[in-house]
Amino acid sequence: MNMAKSTYYFEVNKTDLVAIRNEELLIIIKEIFLVNKGRYGVRRVYIELKNRGYDVNHKRVQRLMHDAGLLGKRSKEKYHSYKGEVGKVADNVINRDSSTTSPLQKWTTDISQFNFSWGKCYLSPILDMNTNEIISYDLALSPNLE
Template identity: 45%
Template sequence: YRRITLALKNLSFTINHKCVQRLMQSMQLKSCIRAVKYRSYKGKVGKIADNVLQRQFKAERPNQKWVTDVTEFNVRREKLYLSPIMDLFNGEIIAFQLQRRPLFGLVKDMLST
């Protein structure tokens, strides 16, 4: 009824929103409720870390450069989140953590192992 009331006011009709609501109910008119489309992008959130590696993904000795990431997997219609630490010298996985929710504890627990 809100959009109908606004449209009527734009057409220079003076009518109360309650009257529009009552008329719509008596005529069994219902508004279409549209589902809000999900958008994961929220703009800049938090601090962006400095680019320390400068795209140099090779290490000259073990334990010189470690990288980490959080990856989402769908397993049997359920989401799982993997957070590994990888040594760039030989691609070895140093440690990893697997959880059902992508919380900060996922990365924190992985770093403490």
């Protein structure tokens, strides 16, 4: 192979401008990613770069973030416990009239849920509407009558 020495050394010593620009861009991408506590994904980082005046393609941002292992946190899907009308709805006998003349005429109850690291706990007190005293209560690991 006939090649001049200068051609060989020119190719060997040539600086890769694209790689240098990618390194500079990756530093800015990491800064944006860390300032936002790792919540920003490719789309939001791309928009932030556009807002800062960088003219860069979203596919380039995606490739650089993927190569650097920068993955945005996904938000958890919210839990919805509503299942429609389940069970029997009690008749509204009291009709928002909580006044009584003597104790033990009207009682009310409700269920409160407490979340702990080991699970959930349910408290169901029975209250006298005249004296506001707790007549009885039930503490259980499930919100049913068992």
